[in-house]
Amino acid sequence: MNTLLKVSNLKVDFMTVRGIVHAVQGVDFSLNRGKTLGIVGESGCGKSVLVKSILRLHEEQKTRCSGNILFEGHNILDLSPREMLAIRGVRASMIFQDPMISLNPILKIGEQIAETFRARRSMTKGQAAEEALRLLKRVGITPAEERYHQYPFELSGGMLQRVVIAIAISLEPEILIADEATTALDMTVQKEILDLLKWLRKEKGMSLIVVTHDFGVVAEMCDSIAVMYAGKIMEYGSARQIFNDPCHPYTRALISSTPSGAKGGKLISIPGAPPELYEPQTGCAFYPRCSQAAERCRESLPAMHSASGNHVFRCERPQ
Amino acid sequence: MSRRKNNVGTLFTPTVLAASVVFLLILFCTVCAGLLAPYDPEAIDLSSAFSGPSPEHLFGADNIGRDVLSRLLYGGRTSITNALLVVLVSVLGGVPLGLLCGYYGGWLDSLVMRVWDVILSIPALLFGFILVAMLGRGSAASVLALGIAYIPMISRLARNLTSVEKTKTYVTAAKSFGFSDARIIFRQILPNCTSTLFAELTVDIGYAIITLASLSYLGLGVQPPTSDWGMMLQEGLVNLRQMPFLVVAPGIAIVLTIVSLNIVSDGIQAYLDPEQRKLPSFRRYEKKKHK
Numbered sequence: 001m002n003t004l005l006k007v008s009n010l011k012v013d014f015m016t017v018r019g020i021v022h023a024v025q026g027v028d029f030s031l032n033r034g035k036t037l038g039i040v041g042e043s044g045c046g047k048s049v050l051v052k053s054i055l056r057l058h059e060e061q062k063t064r065c066s067g068n069i070l071f072e073g074h075n076i077l078d079l080s081p082r083e084m085l086a087i088r089g090v091r092a093s094m095i096f097q098d099p100m101i102s103l104n105p106i107l108k109i110g111e112q113i114a115e116t117f118r119a120r121r122s123m124t125k126g127q128a129a130e131e132a133l134r135l136l137k138r139v140g141i142t143p144a145e146e147r148y149h150q151y152p153f154e155l156s157g158g159m160l161q162r163v164v165i166a167i168a169i170s171l172e173p174e175i176l177i178a179d180e181a182t183t184a185l186d187m188t189v190q191k192e193i194l195d196l197l198k199w200l201r202k203e204k205g206m207s208l209i210v211v212t213h214d215f216g217v218v219a220e221m222c223d224s225i226a227v228m229y230a231g232k233i234m235e236y237g238s239a240r241q242i243f244n245d246p247c248h249p250y251t252r253a254l255i256s257s258t259p260s261g262a263k264g265g266k267l268i269s270i271p272g273a274p275p276e277l278y279e280p281q282t283g284c285a286f287y288p289r290c291s292q293a294a295e296r297c298r299e300s301l302p303a304m305h306s307a308s309g310n311h312v313f314r315c316e317r318p319q
Numbered sequence: 320m321s322r323r324k325n326n327v328g329t330l331f332t333p334t335v336l337a338a339s340v341v342f343l344l345i346l347f348c349t350v351c352a353g354l355l356a357p358y359d360p361e362a363i364d365l366s367s368a369f370s371g372p373s374p375e376h377l378f379g380a381d382n383i384g385r386d387v388l389s390r391l392l393y394g395g396r397t398s399i400t401n402a403l404l405v406v407l408v409s410v411l412g413g414v415p416l417g418l419l420c421g422y423y424g425g426w427l428d429s430l431v432m433r434v435w436d437v438i439l440s441i442p443a444l445l446f447g448f449i450l451v452a453m454l455g456r457g458s459a460a461s462v463l464a465l466g467i468a469y470i471p472m473i474s475r476l477a478r479n480l481t482s483v484e485k486t487k488t489y490v491t492a493a494k495s496f497g498f499s500d501a502r503i504i505f506r507q508i509l510p511n512c513t514s515t516l517f518a519e520l521t522v523d524i525g526y527a528i529i530t531l532a533s534l535s536y537l538g539l540g541v542q543p544p545t546s547d548w549g550m551m552l553q554e555g556l557v558n559l560r561q562m563p564f565l566v567v568a569p570g571i572a573i574v575l576t577i578v579s580l581n582i583v584s585d586g587i588q589a590y591l592d593p594e595q596r597k598l599p600s601f602r603r604y605e606k607k608k609h610k
Contacts, residue, residue, distance in 0.1 A: 030348065055495050061425075088497030101488040106510050116496050167496060301456075 010067035099160035109150030111187035158189035230285035237311030336587030349395035356389035408466025413473030421481025435471035521584030525577035
């Protein structure tokens with residue numbers, strides 16, 4: 001079996017002061033070894049919630065997860081907190097959106113990398129420092145010896161994201177989750193970070209999950225793509241299928257709202273905003289913003305249809 | 320490319336410099352009381368009772384002829400040591416508890432914080448009385464009592480700082496690397512709280528000196544013939560009319576210690592914060608650089 005991660009019928013609810021938020025509403029996908037999955041969608045459609053639940057990073061008292069997250073046959077949702085510690089960092093780890101805040105502000109960056117070695121590999125201080133320095137060089141931080149002793153505020157965003165990546169790959173995880181890892185960086189730096197990730201994937205044979213709202217990033221990185229909207233996957237398929245033959249109106253709208261996907265050089269924005277997720281939807285969540293919407297879209301939840309092979313979409317009126 | 324250190328500006332602004340000189344001087348004098356004191360602080364010499372400042376007794380002598388300078392030095396040693404011990408007790412008890420409450424929240428947090436609410440509604444001095452009544456008089460008991468009385472404040476501060484820190488992304492990130500809770504609490508969150516805790520602690524040292532003095536003044540703290548500044552205040556008060564200096568001397572010592580300590584602590588705070596640090600003028604900086 002080549003499947004590393006298999007998520008089926010995953011639902012994530014949050015208890016909030018305004019009621020229950022159904023952030024993820026029954027999501028299925030699988031990730032093969034060495035492959036890259038892109039999860040695309042607007043802000044607030046449940047992408048981050050989805051990937052955070054793979055590492056169970058939600059506040060447990062206020063979160064309810066159901067379904068299966070099978071990691072090499074074990075359901076992550078059933079593991080004890082202690083067993084979870086063995087998964088995090090070692091089997092799967094995560095890069096967060098804003099590198100400025102995902103490092104501890106008052107510890108030297110070298111020490112922060114060394115800390116993972118000391119915590120998880122029980123290395124001595126000296127060994128850990130050596131490993132950390134080697135890792136700093138690997139992710140392209142120069143001059144590594146000097147940077148080792150600097151604090152996060154002394155480094156640029158791109159440099160910091162390299163440090164975060166260094167920590168995330170320090171224990172050689174099988175899955176690396178990049179949650180909007182390039183969103184806070186400017187375009188040139190973004191390219192460098194993506195190249196670094198690609199290089200790591202090739203060298204380490206890691207599987208990647210790339211969460212983004214940017215179709216450009218997905219086009220560059222991913223083997224398969226899941227388009228998410230309002231807590232559900234709207235369309236899922238290989239990168240080629242999604243780009244060449246987008247079936248869901250939302251996918252098409254997203255693609256034509258990016259510079260590379262816009263036809264005739266004109267960017268088209270999608271009117272309206274994603275719905276709030278307090279109530280379970282009765283019809284298609286995209287209905288109010290959809291150009292193809294019909295009466296029946298509002299009345300019943302569209303089922304998953306198959307376009308070809310693995311390519312599926314959730315729409316009753318595809319074009 | 321050379322590494323830029325953030326070494327522009329100085330901790331020692333004139334005020335901080337003066338205050339640290341004063342504080343270190345006090346510390347030095349009291350630590351070396353044995354060497355510096357001209358007399359045994361408990362030696363009674365009735366012939367020089369109530370004598371004002373003179374070459375033999377620089378600060379004069381008290382009602383039974385004990386040398387005031389010597390007593391100030393030895394008393395300061397007791398006062399400062401005890402104050403530090405009070406703070407140590409409150410840190411050891413309060414900080415770990417506060418960190419745990421802040422990080423885990425839930426029933427532990429509610430329970431501990433409600434108990435603290437009750438204790439905080441009683442003034443520290445009064446709470447000290449209660450504990451001294453239970454533990455007995457004396458220096459060790461009063462130190463322990465005050466240390467316990469200060470635990471609620473420290474642990475509440477640590478708890479609030481922790482509950483703010485734990486929502487930050489670096490904590491989630493640390494979790495995602497698989498760090499244990501203990502490691503996250505003590506190695507990631509605690510270092511981010513230390514500068515604020517440190518500020519509170521220096522203030523507390525000042526409070527502890529005053530409150531210990533009050534306890535001694537009321538006869539609940541150190542017991543004669545040992546003496547601290549509070550004790551000297553108490554003894555001096557009896558003879559306030561004959562010789563006000565017997566009250567003024569330990570009073571000034573207490574004030575100088577606390578004020579200088581607070582100025583130094585504020586200075587350190589300001590220095591550690593790049594936004595607040597006192598920076599040199601452009602002209603001065605450039606002149607220095609060209610040298």
